[in-house]
Amino acid sequence: MIEIDDKSFAAVGDAPAHRAVSGFRLTARRGEFVAMVGPSGCGKTTTLNIVAGLDSDFQGNVTLPTAPGRARPVLGYVFQNPRLLPWRTVHENLALVLNGEADAEDRIVALLEAMDLTGVRDQYPGRLSVGMQRRAALARAFVVKPDLLLMDEPFVSLDEQTARRLRLLLLDLWHARPTTVLFVTHNLREAIQLADRLVLLSAPPTRVLTDLVIGLPRSRRDDEAAVEEYRAELLGRAGPAFELLG
Numbered sequence: 001m002i003e004i005d006d007k008s009f010a011a012v013g014d015a016p017a018h019r020a021v022s023g024f025r026l027t028a029r030r031g032e033f034v035a036m037v038g039p040s041g042c043g044k045t046t047t048l049n050i051v052a053g054l055d056s057d058f059q060g061n062v063t064l065p066t067a068p069g070r071a072r073p074v075l076g077y078v079f080q081n082p083r084l085l086p087w088r089t090v091h092e093n094l095a096l097v098l099n100g101e102a103d104a105e106d107r108i109v110a111l112l113e114a115m116d117l118t119g120v121r122d123q124y125p126g127r128l129s130v131g132m133q134r135r136a137a138l139a140r141a142f143v144v145k146p147d148l149l150l151m152d153e154p155f156v157s158l159d160e161q162t163a164r165r166l167r168l169l170l171l172d173l174w175h176a177r178p179t180t181v182l183f184v185t186h187n188l189r190e191a192i193q194l195a196d197r198l199v200l201l202s203a204p205p206t207r208v209l210t211d212l213v214i215g216l217p218r219s220r221r222d223d224e225a226a227v228e229e230y231r232a233e234l235l236g237r238a239g240p241a242f243e244l245l246g
C-alpha cells in the first residue's frame with residue numbers, strides 16, 4: 001500500500017521549491033503486475049524511490065508485502081541503466097545480492113540458464129551486448145526472490161526487437177517466480193502487454209488519475225493486434241489524460 005500525501009523538493013540555486021507528489025494512493029494485491037504510466041517528469045521515479053525506501057523525506061505511509069518467514073520485505077529494483085558492477089563477472093553480480101543462502105548457487109545457475117547467460121557467466125559486463133546486460137539485471141532482480149519488484153523504465157531506449165524479447169523474458173520469469181511488480185513506463189503498449197493493472201499518473205504533483213484492470217487474457221503477450229486494439233479503445237474513451245501518451 002502506497003500513500004504519499006506530500007513529497008516536495010526544496011529550492012536549489014535558481015530552481016524553486018516544488019511539490020512532486022501529492023495525494024497519491026495505490027494498493028496492489030500480492031502477486032499483481034501493476035504498470036504506472038505517466039508523462040515525463042511527472043514523478044514516477046520519485047514515487048518508486050519512496051517505495052524502495054531510498055527517500056524517506058515525505059509525508060505518508062508505505063506498507064510493503066513480506067513473505068512468511070522473512071523479518072522484512074525483500075525488494076528487487078531494475079533501473080533504466082542495468083547498473084551492473086563492471087569489475088565483477090555476471091555470476092559475481094548475482095552472487096553479491098545474495099546473503100549466503102544455502103540454495104544461492106542453485107538459484108544463480110537457474111536464472112542464468114533462464115536468461116540464456118550461462119555461456120557468459122564469467123564475463124565482465126563491459127564485454128556483453130546491451131541486451132545481455134539487461135538480461136543480467138533482470139536475473140539479479142529475481143535471484144533475491146523479491147516480495148516486491150520495482151522496475152523503472154527498464155526497456156527504454158532499446159531497439160524494438162531487444163525490448164520485445166526482454167518483455168517476453170520478464171513475463172516468463174514472473175510466471176515462474178511470482179512476485180508483486182510495480183513497473184513504470186511511458187509506453188502504453190508495453191504496459192498493456194505486461195500488466196494486470198494500469199495506473200495512469202497525472203502531471204506533477206503526481207497522483208493516480210485512472211486505475212483499471214486490463215481486460216485482456218494473458219495470451220496477449222503474443223497478440224500484438226489485441227494490444228493495439230485495446231490501446232486504441234483506451235485512448236478513445238479515456239479522454240485528455242491519455243492523449244498525453246500518444
Ligand SMILES: Nc1ncnc2c1ncn2[C@@H]1O[C@H](COP(=O)(O)OP(=O)(O)OP(=O)(O)O)[C@@H](O)[C@H]1O
Nearest residue numbers: 009010020038039040041042043044045046047204
Ligand atoms: N533531487 C531532486 N531535487 C529537485 N527536484 C527533483 C529531484 N528529483 C526529481 N525532481 C523533480 O521532481 C519531478 C519528478 O521527477 P521524476 O524523476 O520523479 O519524474 P519521472 O516521471 O520519473 O520522469 P521521467 O519520466 O522523465 O524519468 C521533476 O520535476 C523533477 O525535476
